[in-house]
Amino acid sequence: MATSHNAFAADAPHSSEFETRRAALVNDIGESLEQVLTHINALNRSLEGIIEIGNEFASVEALWSQFETVMGREEEVAQNPSTQDDTEESRVEHDRASRG
Structure with missing residues (x-):
């Protein structure tokens, strides 16, 4: 009986050291996770x-897009004068049709 008691007593310091190290590591892991959470919140x-800054530029982007579209049409008309005549004729026809 004394032999088993001595063996248990010899294991107690090892488990205590293990538990101490484990507790320290668990504590370090917890602190690290808190830091990660803090940094993720800052990143968010x-x-x-x-x-928000990008959304503020949406109206400016739309304006430049319209400008680009208009300038592209004018450039296309300058390259193809027949297109301009066609578009004017189609506008006149559209106006006549809408008037009745």
Whole structure:
């Protein structure tokens, strides 16, 4: 009986050391996860700010897109004068049809 008690007593310091190290590692992991969460939240706020800035430029982008479309049409008309006549004729026909 004394032999088994001595063996158990010898294992106790090892398990205590193991539990101490495990607790320290679990604590370190918990702190690291908290830091990761903090950094992810900061990243999320930064991305939201970037998206808001991008959304503010939507109206400017639409205006430039219209400008590009108009300039492209004028350039196309300058290259093909017959197209201009066709578009004017189709406008006149459309106006006549809409008037009745």
